[in-house]
Amino acid sequence: MAELKQTLSLIIQTGVLNHSSSLANLVSFSATSEEGDLELASLIFAQMQKPSTFSYNVMIRGYSNDGSRSPERALLLYLKMRREGTNADNYTYPFILKVCSLLLALEFGRCIHGKLFSSGHHSDMHTQSSLIRFYAECGLTECGSQVFAETTERDVILWNSILGCYAKSGVLGMARKLFDEMPERNSASYNAVIAGYVKVGDVGSARKLFDEMPQRDVVSWNTMVVGYARSGFVNEAHRLFCEMPCRNLSSWSGMITGLAQSSRFEEALDVFNEMMIEKVKPNQATLVGALSSCAHLGALEQGMWINAYIERSRFNVDDMLCAALIDMYSKCGLLEGAKFIFFKNREKDVCSWSAMICAFSMHGCCEEAIVLFEQMQNIGIKPNGITFVSILTACAHAGMVNKGKEIFHGMRMIHKIEPSIEHYTCMVDLLSRAGHLEQALNFVRTMPMAPDTFVWGSLVSGFMIHGSHHLLNENVAEELARLKHKDSGTYVLMSNLYASIDQWDDVMRLRGLMIDRGVQKNPGCSLIEVDGIVHEFLVGERTHPQCNEIYLLLNLLNRMVKIEEFAH
Known part of the structure; x- marks a missing residue:
């Protein structure tokens, strides 16, 4: 890149700036190569008096790349191209349709579809494939199917596009029917259908097709690894991961994320450490999975090493990564570290604010959590469901019943967020901790969904704290028994409660239920x-x-x- 800037400086000094071919080559290299610089390409492009279609195309392609942080600039550049009378070609439209897919710009994409007919590019197979993928991303499977039906010449890329369209929409019957009808297939054909099976959770059918593949690529392996991990078959995912002939970043990231989401945090860190030994540079998703594992294990030292690595490597700390760092420091007991990350990072959005509110709540700084919740709204960031779980928990810990009621009421009335079972659990906990046990019991009985073991557990905890055994009736006990939950905590809680009021027959009955249902107390x-x-x-x-x-x-x-x- 330094050499490129020196070349540009030389071009300016020697007056070659007016030579459009020299500038076009510089724009192409800067916008599309791995060593390029899209902003530099934009500056050079701006100096061109009358850019050619080729120059417009390379700039639009640069903006359309997944790594681009402003794909909408591609659409603005296309409109500028039209205004200046420069003709688009069959390379322009696929890039523009890709941007429409990224932005879900349905109306813009439909306008491009119409333009294809008036410009005579509607029969280009590469453009038709891009059009099908665009409709698939927008959830309009029928429109994609119509484009395919109107196409007279079809290559394997076009077939793969319609396969992906049906598979992405979960229409696996039609996807498999077309797959069986294909005159020729490649790895991408198999991958599209396997990904569709994985998406709907049918890993058995996905594995069967995977085993039938004549030749597998890294995408095939990655799809199966992620599919097994998401479906809870983490051992099988790890076995396939170990068998992979070659791995890329997605392989490592998928395995680490899968292990972390399955609460196998030590193994997730083992894979992360192996990845670093192999000198594979992680991405944001990988780092989030590793930091989440550190948070749950209390592995502060490794979490701080990852934080230092992020700074050394000059990673862009986006909202998700910032939230993961805050969560790691908070759960490892270092609130000051969480605060430092929060106030240092400029790209904060709802995830970072929610994580910091949760950190304050976890460390007993409930007033700070409420202040932050109000600041968040004052600067225009809308709280989400996770934010409300954190702030209601803070209210419960602080005994701020009226404030908690106000926030819970505002969820639906102000923020238009329908409370979930987690929010109702927080409210039961809030009322129970504060001793409002009759209110809590009535609140449980009027919930719009069936209370789960965590709701009843919060209520029973309130009985234990305040000694209000007279409110405990057979209905509560029967509701808990009817849940048939495998978590031993609620059974132990109820057993202790019965023991505290000398109801030993009920204690023995609960322990008998635990044996009958195979519930075992989690070891310390x-x-x-x-x-x-x-x-x-x-x-x-x-x-x-x-x-x-x-x-x-x-x-x-x-x-x-x-x-x-x-x-x-």
Whole structure:
């Protein structure tokens, strides 16, 4: 890039600036090459007195790239091209349709569709493929199907486009029918249908087609890995990941995200560390998955290393990555670190604000959370459902019942957000903690959806805190029993509550229900981080590789404690 700028400087000095072919080549390199600079390309393009169709095309292509942060500039440039009388060609329209797909610019895309007929480019197969993909992205499968039906000459790219159109819309029957009718197929044909099966959660059919592929590419493997991970078959996803003949960034990112979303945080960090050893540069999604794992494990040291890596590599910290950093510092107990990230980052949106509100709530700074919630709205950022969960939790912890009621009421009336079961759980927790148990019980009974175990658990916790056992009736217990939930926490809570009022028959009945339903109490667990490695210990565990040394040390510490007690 430095050499390119030197060349541009030389061109200006020698007067070659007026040579359109030299400028066109510079624009092409700057706008479309990996080493290029789109902003520099824009500056050079602006100096051209009458840009050619080729120059317009390379600039539109540059703006249409997925990595471009302003694809709408491609549409503005196309309109400028039309105003100045420069003719578009069969390279222009696919790039413009790609931008319409990215922006879901339906009306603009339809205008382009009409223009194709008047300009004589409607029969170009590459343009028709782009048109089908555009309608697929906009959810108009029938329009894409109509374009395909009107096409007389069809190559494999066009067939793949209509396959993708049906698969993306979840019309797998038609996608498979067309797949079977194809005169020839390539890897992209198989990938389109496999991706469709994965999208609807039919990983069995996806795997069957994957096994039938004559030749698989990295996209095929990635689609199956992500499909298994999303469907909860993380072991199978990891097995396929290990079998991959070659991996790209999407492979690593998909595996890390899948493990993190399945709460297998240690394994997610293991894969991330392996990725870094392989010198594969992560993207935002990979870093978010790794930071989420650090947050849940309390792995502050590794989380801080990732933060330092982001700064060293000069990553663009977008809203999601900023929120992940805030969440990591907050859950690792470093509120000041979370605040530093929040106030430092300029590209804050609803995710970052929600994460910071949650951080304040988690650390007991409930008034700060409410102030931030109000600031967020004052500067025009609209809260979402996650924001309201965080702020209602803060109100519950602070005992701010009236404020919580006001915010809950404003969800629907002001922000037009329909409360979910999580928001109702927060309100039950708010009322129960504050001792408004009859209100909480009536609130549960009038909910628009069936209460789940977390709603009843919050209510029972209130009974325990305030000793209002007289409000506990058989209806509450029966509702909990009817849920047949596998989480042991609610059963233990109810059992303890019955024990506190000497209802031992009910205690034995609940424990019998736990046995009948295969519910087991989750073992106690502790985590420590040493030299960037997180160690997990379970009660009575004998599988840790240093198990013998650990128990020897524990026995030694126990003897030392007893000697100390005896001495005093």
